[in-house]
Amino acid sequence: MYKSLADAIRDAEASGRTLSATALALESKDQGRTVDDIRSALRRALEVMRSAVERGLEGDLRSASGLVGGDAALVAKSSAGPMSNTLFSDVLARALAVQEVNAAMGVIVAAPTAGGAGVLPAVLTGLARNRKIGDEAVIDALATAGLIGAVVAERASLSGAEGGCQAETGAAAGMAAGAATEMLGGTPSQVGHAVALTMQGLLGLVCDPLGGLVELPCVFRNATGAALALAGIEMALAGITFAIPVDEVIDVMGEIGRNMDVRYRETAGGGLAATPTGRRLAKERLVQIRTAPR
Amino acid sequence: MVSLLDIIGPVMVGPSSSHTAGACRIGLLVRGLVGGTPEKARIELHGSFARTGEGHGTDKALAGGLLGFRPDDERLRDALDIMEREGLDYQFEKTTLADDSHPNTCRLTVERAGQTTTVIGSSLGAGRIRLSEIDGYPVELTGHLPTIVLVAADQPGSVARIAGILAEKRVNLATMRLTRKERGGDAFMVIECDEPPGDIAREAIDDLDWVKWVRTLDKVGG
Numbered sequence A: 001m002y003k004s005l006a007d008a009i010r011d012a013e014a015s016g017r018t019l020s021a022t023a024l025a026l027e028s029k030d031q032g033r034t035v036d037d038i039r040s041a042l043r044r045a046l047e048v049m050r051s052a053v054e055r056g057l058e059g060d061l062r063s064a065s066g067l068v069g070g071d072a073a074l075v076a077k078s079s080a081g082p083m084s085n086t087l088f089s090d091v092l093a094r095a096l097a098v099q100e101v102n103a104a105m106g107v108i109v110a111a112p113t114a115g116g117a118g119v120l121p122a123v124l125t126g127l128a129r130n131r132k133i134g135d136e137a138v139i140d141a142l143a144t145a146g147l148i149g150a151v152v153a154e155r156a157s158l159s160g161a162e163g164g165c166q167a168e169t170g171a172a173a174g175m176a177a178g179a180a181t182e183m184l185g186g187t188p189s190q191v192g193h194a195v196a197l198t199m200q201g202l203l204g205l206v207c208d209p210l211g212g213l214v215e216l217p218c219v220f221r222n223a224t225g226a227a228l229a230l231a232g233i234e235m236a237l238a239g240i241t242f243a244i245p246v247d248e249v250i251d252v253m254g255e256i257g258r259n260m261d262v263r264y265r266e267t268a269g270g271g272l273a274a275t276p277t278g279r280r281l282a283k284e285r286l287v288q289i290r291t292a293p294r
Numbered sequence B: 001m002v003s004l005l006d007i008i009g010p011v012m013v014g015p016s017s018s019h020t021a022g023a024c025r026i027g028l029l030v031r032g033l034v035g036g037t038p039e040k041a042r043i044e045l046h047g048s049f050a051r052t053g054e055g056h057g058t059d060k061a062l063a064g065g066l067l068g069f070r071p072d073d074e075r076l077r078d079a080l081d082i083m084e085r086e087g088l089d090y091q092f093e094k095t096t097l098a099d100d101s102h103p104n105t106c107r108l109t110v111e112r113a114g115q116t117t118t119v120i121g122s123s124l125g126a127g128r129i130r131l132s133e134i135d136g137y138p139v140e141l142t143g144h145l146p147t148i149v150l151v152a153a154d155q156p157g158s159v160a161r162i163a164g165i166l167a168e169k170r171v172n173l174a175t176m177r178l179t180r181k182e183r184g185g186d187a188f189m190v191i192e193c194d195e196p197p198g199d200i201a202r203e204a205i206d207d208l209d210w211v212k213w214v215r216t217l218d219k220v221g222g
């Protein structure tokens, strides 16, 4: 796959194709699989994403510790907020839903990881429903998201333990923003700006899950990540260009991650995990493995 | 080379690609090594597996893998109950392995049909795994390709002979690694193939009188 979004955007523009078509063509060549075959794997991913959204919105799931679950349904049903019953609240509810499914050991698509798996389905399926966009276009958007994620994996990292949450939900938000921008008719270069405009807002975000578990804040971080993706899409489609090239934004995300203290990289040694309440909850609520009596 | 489908995928049971999907894959590979569901298992968890396997379902995922469930199988959630129902004796312990062990590491000692195997495996992140030791032999087994593993008496020409059999059966070799505990001792071979090698190739290798045992392992993804 491409190691630079600038290269992918240049190739797409030169051939008059979308970024998804450009990425699918290269993937087909790299992996020796037909484009149809790759698209059918993405179609399966989309189906799993949709069922995770639906399952989570039912509102009856609880995580192993009982710390998360049920909040997606709260947002979906609420009419109290300024954004209630809009695309925005629908996307938030969908992101929470997928992560609640994940925390309850349900089936999700790791995109790019399990911890960040709520953002992409929330933004893409939420927008598709709102704008009545058909599945083929959503599947193309998933290919664009994969391209963006592959570039981040290559240049920086997709792992909270390596690069903080900016590498997990931050990368997921960048992927979702770029993918949705293409799905809504943006040019390849607008896709690049959407990624940059979204990821700049998540730089430095630490990975600090309570007790080291993918539950809290992870569930909510997927919702706020999706919200920032919507902001990035809105700005990029309005024609805003971000002065720092997207590859450089990704590079600096990697650099910040490498310099991040180990306390902020999934070890539960810092951030929310290390607050007095974070520590107390982790101690009280985390389930123990049934170990053999000695 | 990063593939699009590594990024949009895998489809898996949550919550963690390393602590759940990776753990399940380790269980699956170990199951393959003993040729089916072990009757007994002692599962020792090290590092982050010991600390946060709590609540990441690492125990369920390892047991589920031993039972033959794949990372996207919803039965993983109930693997401990299923194990009990089937009368299997799997025990979990926390342990501390060597200092240089990867943080997500476990040691499994499993028994099936009179055969006991001890394996050390690590989950490297994003669902990728590596078995680093089998019965004291240092190995490198990732399960990303169909694999043949075998123990053979140290024998001049053994590698060439096995490569010859595979070529004859039209199995394309990707990598081949041989390790020994000592000079002249038995050798452990890990052979990764592009396609599943099939029973005929396995039987042909098993027929060599200096091969002590051989197993074929399905690809476990990642």
Ligand code: SF4
Pocket (backbone or CB within 6 Å): A115, A116, A159, A160, A161, A164, A165, A166, A168, A169, A206, A207, A208, A209, A213, A214, A215, A217, A218, A221, A266
């Ligand atoms: S806080 Fe850490 S574990 Fe949670 S979503 Fe972010 S990167 Fe993943």
